Amino acid sequence: MSFKIGLLGLGTVGTGTAEILLSPDGRHPLVQELEVYRVGVRDLSKPRDVQLSKEILTTDLEAIATDPEVDIVVELLGGLEPARSLILKAIAHGKHVVTANKAVISRFAEEIYDAANEKGVYVMLEAAVGGGIPIIQPLKQTLGVNRIQAITGIVNGTTNYILTRMQNEGVDFADVLADAQKLGYAEADPTADVEGFDAADKIAILASLAFGGRIKLEEVYHEGITKVGAADIAYAEKLGFVIKLLAVAKQMSVKSNEPEQLQVRVHPTLVPKQHPLASVSGVYNAIFVEGDPIGQVMFYGRGAGAGPTASAVVSDILNIASILKTSVLPQPPTPILHPLLACTHQHYCQIAPMEELVTRFYARFLTNDNPGVIGHLGTAFGNHGVSLESVVQTGFRGDLAEIVVVTHDVREGNFRQALAEIRALEAVDSIASLLRVL
Ligand code: HSE
16 A cells, blocks of 8 residues: 655755655655655756655646645645645645644644544644654643643744853854854744744644644734843843743633633743753753643654654654554545544633733843832832842943842732833833743
């Protein structure tokens, strides 16, 4: 038996995927039954790193999505269009789909999964989050019996690379970004990574799987790393923390008569040095899952790159092929999908507003060096129920005194009210930075 694969895109991940499919030796025997049948590319004349016969390559992507011979369409184009339309077209033509496209899935999951469920086909996305790290399948299957309480992830390699270098070299964001771009660790347009959009797409997908409902991407709070300064990294270090861009999805504790709410958010965070995520450095990703009864479990590995991401893509292809191989009965009129692999969420999860978040904060203030300034800050915080864990004044920035504060757990809404009062104080020049603490 062989399964015909229609590959859309032959970039980094597409090439890695073709390489695995064309060299089945030493892999699962089922890989031998996967045939690279057609590959859709934008430019036929471009030199390729993988040996494919000319007849396989085409620029007609739609012909692949609609070809009656193709069993599984693998979408590795990236971007929203034509990826979304081709996925929908493939589904409409009864093809199973494997995609690494977190941007499409996080925005159009409802449309795509409704269409897939109606047609009785699978849409698989292991490669969309964490590259080669198995996290989608564990959430769907191995951890499926758990009540998930929280997912906390470092899911963007570019920002983790930049923050790690800022930490190790004591330099500012802009200096590292320029170098990371030169070295190919950051895109020429790094916005999606450094502003937290990429991580927001990924945590929306993980939250949906972990908490069994759809997520509106526009409700996911995201803040990038562009405002994190070398000074913050140095203060964090002294206080026993490292700064990481965390993507968090967490069940809020609610009263029994209130509907369940989630926090789903991305922001730079002070992570205690002893936390397992603190030691995840460079381009590596990690996803820390807390559930009942599993407790804590962390998934760690390469979150991008040809080989690791292709490993995730082909694992999805294998899953579909194994189901097709064992489906001996014809599909009934209403298709039945494997309940652990299909996505059948119908409702939207309720996302709590950020003001309701209860967390510790780190804030760095620049003030005049007058007597009583720290007292004024303390009073303003006290007026809004903000309790302080530590206050440090270590030096000056120019003529201004630099005061760093870490709070105890506080409702974000209260903290922001206190900041508004502090901003109005005559002695306060500015709030140089504001970060949440894990
Ligand atoms: N831009 C992503 C990152 C690549 O830096 O992690 C994988 O999604």
